[in-house]
Amino acid sequence: MTAYDELMAFQRETEVLSQVAGRLGWDQETVMPRGAAEQRGEEMGVLEGLLHARRTDRRIGEWLAAAESEDEVAEANLRHIRRSYERTARVPARLASALAKTTSIAQGKWAAARAADDFAAFAPVLAEIVRLKREEADALADGGDLYDALLDDYEPGATAETLVAMFGALRPRLIALRDACLGAERQPARLDGTFPPDAQLMLAEKLAAAFGYDFDRGRIDRAVHPFSSGSGMDVRITTRTDPVDPFNCLYSTIHEVGHATYEQDIDDAYLFTPLGQGVSMGVHESQSRLYENQLGRSRAFTGWLHGQMAELFGDPGLDADAFFATVNRLHRGYIRTESDEVQYNLHVLLRFDLERQLIAGTLDPADLDEAWNARFEADFGYRPTRASEGCLQDVHWSVGLFGYFPTYTLGNVYAGCLHAALRRDLPDLDAALAEGEPRVATEWLRDRVQVHGGLYQPRELIQRAAGEAPTEAPLLDYLEAKFGAIYGL
């Protein structure tokens, strides 16, 4: 066996253990008995310990030094393994353990503080997390930018500098578009009525199949939060239902199907190798958002959905054009996950700017609540009155996810680029969408993006698929055209 073969054989077992940990995660959120939580926690702790030991095994360094790449695939495998090994090796065991312990405690404190709208109860543990994350960033950055070092975990190759420029171009045009929409004379109606959960789930399954989700290699269950889990031939999603808001179930299903088909569609040859998963959070989000928004919330597709819902739930009291407007309706609100396509990125930009300040040390975690509310008021024109609708609304920081938020907006930017390109390639797409058939678009994405798994770097992958370097322009053009038409701007 060559050093490369030995390395890949070792890596394969690590990938399997990691898949298995993911499967236990699914189990925990869907079917696990309540009383098993403590035991499962111990099991996950041991699994994570085994994984950490494998990822820092010194033999990896020796194999990497001796391995030669014979082709593009081997080169990409070595790049992924080297990157992961070097990052893991830079973080002292003491720090990794302190982070695991602190964030584990912090999740409970965050949930309690959010329920009590009590930011002060969360501030001390947040300060501790920020301190540890800065220490981790310092270890990872090797003299470079602290925030970039964290960002690199979720979006390899991205830098805050590029994102600042990109997001700086987004913000004023998004605010202007939002103001124009909310101030327009023509306003979409709200959806009225109640929608039986079982019927919502039936329709959600139909939508999942229409978007190319392979039920032979996946399943849909109900859970508190929608998510996608697993790789290869076993990729499961969850959804939830709200009797008065069927779009929650339907569009979160399409969103998760975007994540799940990405995993299902990766070249089978990459299974249990570093190339066998979606390449970055940004690229993952580009698939889920494109499925959900550019395809699922298009005029053509909502026309078909309008007919499906009328059949299942009775006359919605709206014609297809009004239904399209309702699906895309902008509304005031504090919560990122409940936001609309125009305002969503404003929620993300706010978090991106605040977390950079926290990591840079220019914002004291004790002042986060005030800084959040001030920035929110500047961007949205009104001010959160409770921490649960302000800086305590998202779980991310309590689990140590700093550098994760911007990948949501980067994903939307990538989706904008891919959507513009696929529209050029598929002039008849709207006719297919109007028949409830988005497969021609999802297959375009499968062949140009999804099948490659981790073979190319994220930006390179998008550039190859879209035919040009990614910028925010296509997303903005698309949003202004779509919402200009809906609101008669």
Next chain:
Amino acid sequence: MTAYDELMAFQRETEVLSQVAGRLGWDQETVMPRGAAEQRGEEMGVLEGLLHARRTDRRIGEWLAAAESEDEVAEANLRHIRRSYERTARVPARLASALAKTTSIAQGKWAAARAADDFAAFAPVLAEIVRLKREEADALADGGDLYDALLDDYEPGATAETLVAMFGALRPRLIALRDACLGAERQPARLDGTFPPDAQLMLAEKLAAAFGYDFDRGRIDRAVHPFSSGSGMDVRITTRTDPVDPFNCLYSTIHEVGHATYEQDIDDAYLFTPLGQGVSMGVHESQSRLYENQLGRSRAFTGWLHGQMAELFGDPGLDADAFFATVNRLHRGYIRTESDEVQYNLHVLLRFDLERQLIAGTLDPADLDEAWNARFEADFGYRPTRASEGCLQDVHWSVGLFGYFPTYTLGNVYAGCLHAALRRDLPDLDAALAEGEPRVATEWLRDRVQVHGGLYQPRELIQRAAGEAPTEAPLLDYLEAKFGAIYGL
């Protein structure tokens, strides 16, 4: 850290991985997407490989040599680990791998041969399995008896010699009892009607709770075969329904609850140690059979069940005495798993004798079909006409389980002893059973058997609980009294 502490820390991770593999097994039989089978096979292969490497890790030998036991628990832990380590170390890697590969292929061949009633299609791979198992037994036996070496995997400390004596005393009295019952004038009625599956499942859940199954640390799902899976705080069972045979669902549920509560009731302190699971297959089966038969099929409990079923499914057309007889009705048949309480052990004894001959080399695997049918005719008075109702009915031999079958009957013998003892201790048990409350009996078992996990050797455990060395006499006395009354002998 002492050598003992280091050993136990290492063992803990092995136990966790083994639990995780068990959880994946549950997933595979209940919720796994069909198309994930191949990927799951690879995952299980890697997990088994990691487990094998851990179980044969040379450091275990060093720790065992240096470890000192300070109390009964440490002594039992060392005994289990030493036994497992020595057994695993005796089997050459080449042989272990050949066995894994051959039995994996054999399962598919067995299923196809059974479906086609074609013993000749299965015979060659069976011969190969027998050859490999004899080689394994030879490696394990270290000069001792080959069959005992295999039996020891499932029932530590048991020997064929003891079992031959015990089973030899069972066989004539069981045959005589069976003949008397089937020849009696008074014959129980069959159950008539159809029983909606959802209502069967509702009642099964009620029965599970009544027998002490903790739903907070378990769950019931449907699967092709009923089974129990997991240890500690996450022990799940499955069941199945047959619209014309509700007893299949109800009594297989009670049976699996016997297995599952044994696991749930083990002292929490033993979790992730060698003491944290049921101590042997025989003791496990003693719990499941006692729950199912001595308690669940008693006159007192079936009286309560009679009322429950009348309420749920309408008038059964039988009074409580006739219903009790119907639940316990003897019938002609070829299939072990469909057999009744009297004839069940005759099915097991047949397998025990044949598999000892296969391992001794006195029966050519190619002649198994004929040997089976001849023995079946001698014990039952009629002859299987198809391999699927003969020697191809059970999966066990195709997966290499030789030495497993006798633990079913040993479990019944243990159940007989425990039942006699608990009846002495609990004179009012029938009054509780008549109210649908078997908890006083299952708690007796919990405190005397289940809580100990792997602390005592199987025979010692039964002797401690029952107050005397286990023999077949209490089982035979119980069966003759019960069925004598039902059939008016």
